[in-house]
Amino acid sequence: xxxxxxxxxxxxxxxxxxxxxxxxxxxxxxxxxxxxxxxxxxxxxxxxxxxxxxxxxxxxxxxxxxxxxxxxxxxxxxxxxxxxxxxxxxxxxxxxxxxxxxxxxxxxxxxxxxxxxxxxxxxxxxxxxxxxxxxxxxxxxxxxxxxxxxxxxxxxxxxxxxxxxxxxxxxxxxxxxxxxxxxxxxxxxxxxxxxxxxxxxxxx
Numbered sequence: 665x666x667x668x669x670x671x672x673x674x675x676x677x678x679x680x681x682x683x684x685x686x687x688x689x690x691x692x693x694x695x696x697x698x699x700x701x702x703x704x705x706x707x708x709x710x711x712x713x714x715x716x717x718x719x720x721x722x723x724x725x726x727x728x729x730x731x732x733x734x735x736x737x738x739x740x741x742x743x744x745x746x747x748x749x750x751x752x753x754x755x756x757x758x759x760x761x762x763x764x765x766x767x768x769x770x771x772x773x774x775x776x777x778x779x780x781x782x783x784x785x786x787x788x789x790x791x792x793x794x795x796x797x798x799x800x801x802x803x804x805x806x807x808x809x810x811x812x813x814x815x816x817x818x819x820x821x822x823x824x825x826x827x828x829x830x831x832x833x834x835x836x837x838x839x840x841x842x843x844x845x846x847x848x849x850x851x852x853x854x855x856x857x858x859x860x861x862x863x864x865x866x867x868x
Contacts, residue, residue, distance in 0.1 A: 715776050
């Protein structure tokens with residue numbers, strides 16, 4: 665684990681017990697609906713969720729066994745509590761998306777929600793998702809990205825050092841371009857997307 669990854673992991677470990685409360689307003693306003701929409705697109709029996717966090721996506725899981733990972737032990741601990749109360753069948757593991765401990769071509773679908781804002785090496789992480797996804801399988805991402813509005817983008821660039829220091833999250837990433845640079849056979853930005861929140865589907 666790189667030094668930068670370790671710094672960000674510690675920030676998420678610190679925030680984990682309060683994370684759901686911190687983001688509760690945003691979840692109620694818009695994010696919950698988008699989480700549901702991206703999970704409705706999951707196909708196949710072998711599914712990997714990367715960046716499971718506190719388990720916010722558990723209510724949207726399809727009726728099948730899911731493998732889920734996060735690099736923060738404290739986040740996994742919070743997710744474990746939700747798993748216990750919900751009765752979900754989820755295999756939780758502490759793992760860095762930049763170095764996944766899964767074989768090549770292993771999962772039918774790989775999904776991440778609001779993850780790549782905080783991954784120090786986003787392209788490395790995306791290539792790992794591609795590696796563990798089966799040929800013809802899909803990588804599904806829900807991500808907030810840099811605005812296409814010049815004024816809004818300038819403000820996001822200005823504020824980014826603050827958000828990184830506070831919670832380890834970048835608000836000015838261009839994740840769609842990063843995905844397109846990874847050599848997937850097809851990359852779509854889904855119509856449910858907005859200017860700064862994108863639903864991305866990449867086919868291996």
